Amino acid sequence: MQKALKKYFPVFVLPTMTAFIIFFLIPFILGLYLSLCDFTTVSDTRFIGIENFQKIWGDSTFVHSLWFTALFAGASIVLINVLAFAVALFLTKQFRGTNFFRTVFFMPNLIGGIVLGYIWQLIFNGILAYYSKTLTYSAVYGFWGLLILMCWQQVGYMMIIYIAGLQSIPADLYEAARIDGATPSQRLSRITIPMSMPAITICTFLTLTNSFKLFDQNLALTAGQPSDKTEMLALNIVHTFYNRIGWEGVGQAKAVVFFFIVAILVISQLKMTRNREVQQ
Amino acid sequence: MTKKSKASNHALTALFSVFSLVYIAPIAIIVYNSFKKKAYITRTPFDFPNEKTFAGLENYVEGITKTNFWDALATSFFVTAASVIVILLCTSMAAWYISRTKSRTSRIFYYLCVFSMVVPFQMVMFTLSKTADYLHLGNPLGLVFVYLGFGAGLAVFMFSGFMKSVPIEIEEAAMIDGCNPIQTFFLVVLPILRPTLISVGILETMWIWNDYLLPYLILDLNKWMTIPIAVQYLKGGYGSIDWGAMMAMLVLAIIPIIIFYISCQKHIIKGVAAGAVKG
Structure with missing residues (x-):
């Protein structure tokens, strides 16, 4: 053949x-x-x-965006995965409406980053107006705004993956645990979480790369304001390329650094969580 | 079922109903704001339109004329549909070939595809847009080829992953019965691939429909815009936003997505779950 x-x-x-x-x-x-x-x-x-590479480190906006991105990625990985896992645990129980709720929570995922950014810009500014502030008043608001936006968008997606993982756990494990007298919290920490490790690997991987590569949402929500303080790596690179004349080379060098950061993170993260999967 | 668990189930249903309402609220807010007069949108975004603030379809008319919305919709439709069809057809064929032949080219190509999934778009955005420029691909059709090259990584990876679990014997039997490889692929392999075709198709649709930066850099914006570009276009050069037109455009941008979601919701959720497990 x-x-x-x-x-x-x-x-x-x-x-x-x-x-x-x-x-x-x-x-x-x-x-x-x-x-x-x-x-x-x-x-x-x-x-x-x-x-070009030497120039990068003299550019404080890049270093700032690197830390901002790293902080954002850390926060969003924890928040999104904990929320998604919790919602998945509830929505695999037997009660009326679980299918409908899954549908609702997943829906924001289909909306593009640009559209999401403007939806939330209106809402955040509406809320902050009660305190006579705007979203671009301080980078802290931008950070939390972006985090809430990302949770809203991604929790549903990760929830679907966790639900698929939870449903593949054999029921006899729980039965055996019940006969042995395990408490609900023991069942969660000894069965549910270890058995969900493959789903956890996938979801942390996806949230990590999504956060690091985030661009559209960042552009539409704050566009890096105030004074580039909420600029993430991808946006910083695009701004370097297209808003600063004569900096194309530096922009490309930043992109190479960006690529290596993402590659190293992805490889080490996959190694780390895959190892844990093998152990059990 | 005991009485107690019944009561707690009702409580859960009630609780999650509230959560769902909160979850949908942002979209509801956009929808009713799109019928308010411009000045009241940012000033009181949470108030319903009343006699004084109701603007009718004014925002929609303005948004549609300002952005040439129908053209953008048509461009988005064409680019997404054509790209997804081309990607599904070409990459499934390529993936079948490379997982059924053990040659060095096949292996290298497979690893390059996996590799391409890690590379952030910013790494290639400048050179890619120059390449497309050089080849005069700044039009919707050109964009389809760019998406084939750029979407190939994920698609080949997912198809190859699925192909490993498909028994080769069926294909060999078809070949012995006198099918050539093309017939074998279209009559035997493609039907087996159906679930993966749906998964990949949905993932690529979600990506291409919502993609902003790639079409923004490649398309000749004087002639063509996609919907995300049209939305972003409403933000003026100095950062001022026409919120009336913006609200209407956001609603119009969401409607096709909601229709798509409602009409193939089961496939979407299954596709995402299946796609993730292979990753």
């Missing part, structure tokens, strides 16, 4: 591969190269070595 199939390489693989090479691989490699160049367009480049 392999032999017969191999003749059909151009039909099966070539379209995808061509598009993938032109629109992903070449831009990626070119991007790596351009981070070492001074340029304004792709055809007008001058190799300058690591100068």
Whole structure:
């Protein structure tokens, strides 16, 4: 079968591969190269070595956005996963309306980041108006605003994954625990949570990458205001590219740093939680 | 069921009904604000429209004319539908090929696809937009090819993951019966792939429909906009927002999503759960 199939390489693989090479691989490699160049367009480049990378650390907005993003990611991973897991625990119980509630909680996930950002901008500003403040009055408001927005959007998605995980736990485990006289909290910590480890891996992975790559919501909710204090990494890079003339090289270098941060986080996070899965 | 657990079940239903109301509230607020006069939207966003503040369809008319909403809707529809169809067809074929042939090219391509899922868009955004520019792809059709290249990673990964659990014997039997690989794929493999096709299709639809930065950088904005671009366009150059038109546009942007959700809600929720487990 392999032999017969191999003749059909151009039909099966070539379209995808061509598009993938032109629109992903070449831009990626070119991007790596351009981070070492001074340029304004792709055809007008001058190799300058690591100068762009040195400039990054002198740019306080980047360092700030890095910490802001890291803090945001940490907070959102904990908050979203705890909430989603709790909701999933309730909605796998037998009571009237669970299907409807699942539908409702999942719904915000389908709405795009730009639309979400403006919805919440109106609401936060409406609430803060009672205290004569606005969302861009302080970075703290922006931070919490973004966090609430992300919870609203993502809790439903993670909940669906947790529900799938919870439903795959065999019922006889709980029965055995009940016969042994385990309390509800023991059942939760000894059965439910360890058995949900694969779902926890996936959800922390998704919330981590979603938070680090967050862009649309950030742009629409605060656009980095006040004075770039709520700018996250992705937005900082876009602003460096398109709002600061002559900084394209630095923007590309920032993007390379961003890529390595995301890659290292993803790899180490997968290793960490996968190890825990194997142990039980 | 005992009396006590019955009572607690009713309590849970009541509690979650309240939660659901709170959860839907932001959207409800947007909907009724879209019928209020501009000046009252940001001043009193939580008040219902009354005789003094009711604006009729004024905001909708303004929003639609300001952003050319119907054009944006058509562009979004075309780009999303065409891209998802092209992605599903091309990547499922590619994934079948690379999981059924053990060659070096197949292996390298698979790992590159997995790798591409980790790369943030900002890493390639500048060079990608220049490449698309150079190839004159700043139109909706060009965007479809860009999405094929960019969406290939996730799709190939998910299809390949599913393919491992599909017994190869069925395909071999089809080949022995005289099918060529193309017939085998479309008559035998594709029907088996149906659940994964739905999962991948839904994930890619959610991504492409809502994507902002990629079409913003690639499309020739004087001629084409997608819905997220049209919404963002309402924010003026100096950060001032026309909240009347904005409310109407937000409602109009949400309506197609709600229709999509209600009409294939079961598939969406199943697709997400299935997609995540493979990841």
